[in-house]
Amino acid sequence: MPRPINATISLDALRHNLSVVRRHAPRASVFAVIKANAYGHGAMRAAHALVSAEGYALLELDAAVRLREAGYRQRIALLEGAFEPRDLVVAAEHGLAIAIHSQEQIRMLDSAPSGARFDVLLKINTGMNRLGIMPAEFGSVLGRLHGHPRVAQLTLMAHFATADDAHGVAWQMECLERLAAGSGLQRCLANSAAILRYPEAHADWVRPGVMLYGCSPFADVPAETLGLEPVMTLASELITVRELRPGDRIGYGGTFEATRPMRIGVVACGYADGYPRHAPTGTPIVVGGCRTRTLGRVSMDMLCADLSEIPAAQVGTPVTLWGQGLSADEVAAAAGTVSYELLCALAPRVPVIEV
Numbered sequence: 001m002p003r004p005i006n007a008t009i010s011l012d013a014l015r016h017n018l019s020v021v022r023r024h025a026p027r028a029s030v031f032a033v034i035k036a037n038a039y040g041h042g043a044m045r046a047a048h049a050l051v052s053a054e055g056y057a058l059l060e061l062d063a064a065v066r067l068r069e070a071g072y073r074q075r076i077a078l079l080e081g082a083f084e085p086r087d088l089v090v091a092a093e094h095g096l097a098i099a100i101h102s103q104e105q106i107r108m109l110d111s112a113p114s115g116a117r118f119d120v121l122l123k124i125n126t127g128m129n130r131l132g133i134m135p136a137e138f139g140s141v142l143g144r145l146h147g148h149p150r151v152a153q154l155t156l157m158a159h160f161a162t163a164d165d166a167h168g169v170a171w172q173m174e175c176l177e178r179l180a181a182g183s184g185l186q187r188c189l190a191n192s193a194a195i196l197r198y199p200e201a202h203a204d205w206v207r208p209g210v211m212l213y214g215c216s217p218f219a220d221v222p223a224e225t226l227g228l229e230p231v232m233t234l235a236s237e238l239i240t241v242r243e244l245r246p247g248d249r250i251g252y253g254g255t256f257e258a259t260r261p262m263r264i265g266v267v268a269c270g271y272a273d274g275y276p277r278h279a280p281t282g283t284p285i286v287v288g289g290c291r292t293r294t295l296g297r298v299s300m301d302m303l304c305a306d307l308s309e310i311p312a313a314q315v316g317t318p319v320t321l322w323g324q325g326l327s328a329d330e331v332a333a334a335a336g337t338v339s340y341e342l343l344c345a346l347a348p349r350v351p352v353i354e355v
């Protein structure tokens, strides 16, 4: 028998979550963000389920090429554009849209093969200070790209740093509107948080990521409240059940000590499967349909769960690590991270079941 762990990916949930994007941003076209192997869900699988999206956005060139080769005709955008001149040759060959976020990339474009013409997303730094050309350079850059022999189409792109918290998007929107006013260019701005919270930021194209996968971009709003459905469910089973006496400890470092007689279960799931090693004692976990807590340190291939209140649990009892019945957001919060990181970390050794 194979090791009892798997990740179920629900294509219906993906489609449902896209419909939530549509409900919030009915007039915008959608770039479904499928970077990082669709946040661990499988880029091809996600693209297939989200085929009604007007475009896909990612940053891995090889995955973008595979989408084209699979026959997808939508706009496919490389969110970080070219990393080296050769990338432009491949992008041109496959009709990929490219972000341009720096002067170096403009120089690459200048020396791209003649005949190549790109769909360009011009990324502006409106305050996140990661990628993007500075507002002060915007006029001259626009001058260079307008009518550039290698540019077929130009869209403005910006990214929000605080759409998920109280700082909001207004401070970045002001900068953008000032620059974009009168340019007549289409704009592509909103991530999941801005889609859900700031209609004024929807513009022409939106870029939902995490919400498509059924997780909340907000620390204080559960995905369920947003009408989102979990796409990935990471499940396993108990492979051992044992009784502890007061004073017995669990796992590496013996960080959890029983203070009374208790029953625990060992779950076939560890950090080599993508479960966060930093999840402390008390992280929520579902065993046999009952919510309980993890105990002690997560190890590479196993973790332990408290069965004190689940007398029916035995070897073979199903366990949900996250997904249907236990939000990845909650597990992530307990581990001091965000669901994005959990989903992306799903390890290749975990078999995937598509439903």
Ligand SMILES: *Cc1c(COP(=O)(O)O)cnc(C)c1O
Pocket: 033, 035, 079, 159, 190, 191, 192, 193, 207, 208, 209, 210, 211, 217
């Ligand atoms: C990842 C990413 C997104 C999607 O963000 P979510 O918070 O997952 O919706 C949108 N735009 C850019 C540029 C990104 O890198």
